[in-house]
Amino acid sequence: MRLTVVGGGSTYTPELVDGICARRSTLDVEELVLVDPDERRLEIVGDFSRRLLARAGHPALVHTTTSVAEGAEGASAVLLQLRVGGQRARRSDETFPHACGCVGQETTGAGGLAKALRTVPVVLDIADRVREVAGPDAWLVDFTNPVGIVTRALLEAGHRAVGLCNVAIGLQRLSARLLGVDSASVRLDHVGLNHLSWERRVLVADAHGETDRLPELLAAHGPELAEHVGAPCDWLRRTGMLPSYYLKYFYAHDEAVRAQLTERPRADVVSEVEAELLACYADPALERTPELLASRGGAYYSEAAIELVRALIGAGSAGEHVVNVRNEGTLPFLPDDAVIETACAVDSSGVRPLPQRPVEPLLRGLIAQVSAYEHLALDAALRGGRDRVADALLAHPLVGQYALADRLADDLVAANRAVLPWVRKG
Template identity: 35%
Template sequence: MRLTILGGGGFRVPLVYQALLGDRGEGRITSVVLYDTDRGRLGAIGAVLRQQAAKYSDAPAVTETTDLDEALRGADFVFSAIRVGGLEGRTVDERVALDLGVLGQETVGAGGIAYALRTLPVAVGIAQRIAELAPEAWVINFTNPAGMVTEAMIPYLGDRVIGICDSPSGLGRRAALALGLDASTVFYDYAGLNHLGWLRGLQSGGVDRLPELLADSTALGAFEEGRLFGVEWLRSLGSIPNEYLHYYYFARETLAAVQAVEQTRGTFLLEQQSAFYAETARRPDDALELWQKTRAERESTYMVESRAVADAGERDERDMSAGGYEQVALSLMRAIAHNERASLILNVRNRGTLRHLDDDAVVEVPCTVDANGARPVTVSQFTDHQAGLVCAVKAVERSTIEAATTGSRAAAVRAFAWHPLIDSVTAAHQLLDGYADRLPELAPFRR
């Protein structure tokens, strides 16, 4: 089995390879192709992977290429994990928004729209090449904003493209463990869009245990989301939101916290990862050690502003060691390749699952996965509050896709203006102009 990773020079690629090294099942991945447009980053990550493989006699073979067509031919699975504009682009996404008094997080609000506007044309082009060169391949989309990118690729790849994120499964696992449940046996009634969903039920032994969790102040306050949102607010909601909803529920406080720090998250990561790649070029024999040290620092500072607002303290060590999106991806691959039935929360077409959205809207819901792909299962319907927020953001997503694929400035302005975290049409114009002035990919949107 051959796996191609697009964005193969990305910092998190070794997490995927480590998961593959731990897979001892029959028919596992035996060949990994790393594709990237940056040969220096590609070489650094290749060095990390070779050192990861040193203890394994049967590690998947790794090859590196800057030729997209070469990378795609013969692929059984394609992981799309690209970052158009790099971390330099992310710093612009954040700074332009913050200078206008708007949150610039990379997938939420103005920053997410700017990121999508430059990413979607590239993602669509990749989808077209996959359809041409590897039509039987299954595409697993890691590229953010994951739901929006997946929806834009579907016209070319159909249901063979599936978006993934580890946030919902991580939330479900933490909630189950807070009640002492075996997380692997619990059904998570979760629904929404990528980075915009709620856990509405914890089904264990035919009983919904979520009410019990919401009633238990000690258990509820013992994990990340309980500390992040507060026990009282979670009880008021009657559900547990994805951690990214902190940007909506505590928008003023989070914006103030981000504005108060000396550097944005994007600037921190740019400096940190630039140092990693430069040091790895000088000390290739220490590539794995350098990567591990950098990763530990990266993970410990994740969503640090939101945790500071909530006085949530340090991240739980169990969250950082339990495995993230790479484990979701491995489970998804095995289920498809070997017809091993699995239940995973994924980004797929709605197909009537949530009545407030049309069938083709990409949603993030529990799915049954086997050799035929992923099919959404029945979940509870949205409350009015949840439906209102999801429908508003879905309209933003679709206007962003329209703008990115047609070049329409009007559609781009609508996307910014309609977003719940942007409160002004004037600000929408200013945001688009600011991004168009500083991001070469968005120059066509200039007035």
């Protein structure tokens, strides 16, 4: 198969190549095409990817190109892992909301909306070009944040797309380690939206069936889990659930803002890590992914992406994957066209959400509110307009006040004027 990565110059890409090497017997990748507008990064990452494949004895060929059309031609699947505006735009997303006392984060709140506005038009343009050369049956796997909004945009435009995040697989692997079991035996009862999700059960399979071992995890490893997700240990044990790391921005908003004001923006840290990684990758003697890559974030992304692609193209057996997909009645309190993050049955015929137990009121209200925000955010990304931006911010629970929404809308537009098509045209 021909696998294409748009944003292939990313420092994540070598981890993906490691995943391809590890699954040579079950995923027959003959060509890996890396697409990126940054020719320098593309050359460095492309050469390093070839060395990784050669060391593993993998016969796949690596091609690099700046052209989406050239790179996607004949592809069975296209992975999207791009960042419009780079780390400079991310730094803006993480800092401009602070002037209003709001959390600065690249995937939620005002910063997340800024990223969605920049990203959606670019991704839709890429998707259209992919469809022209690869045909309507090629799968688009979106790892580009904000995953829920971007995936919704792709699906509403009629693309064969699914969204992927590494939060669920990270919690699955952590649970397996703490329980001392094989990760393949662990299945999560995962519900919510992208970066707004909870694990309600940790199901471990053995010869007698499946057992929910989340109560045991919380009892024995509560402090470690609390530190990992940024939530109070007592609260985890009281609710009997494990929230994603991103829930701290909702449940401890003021505390998160105070912490951000004393810390370096994550964008600055990542920029330094990326520069170091690229310097490592450029060393012709390097034939293994360096340990530094773990500090870049995105742990287990390659495993999740490769296993998902295997299932989608029919290279592996049908499996269960936590992905972002159209709701279609799965959560009855959301519209069918909402995009949710949940466990799905995945095979070559498509992606189908598995039935969910009724969602607890504590979760249900927040999920519904953020889903409504995502609807307004996508409308603003597609049609533009300062007032649509302000309305989306007003609907977001991390903003939710007239004065804040109006000021943040003006600041967002000013900070992103050069990269918002509707602003440039105006």
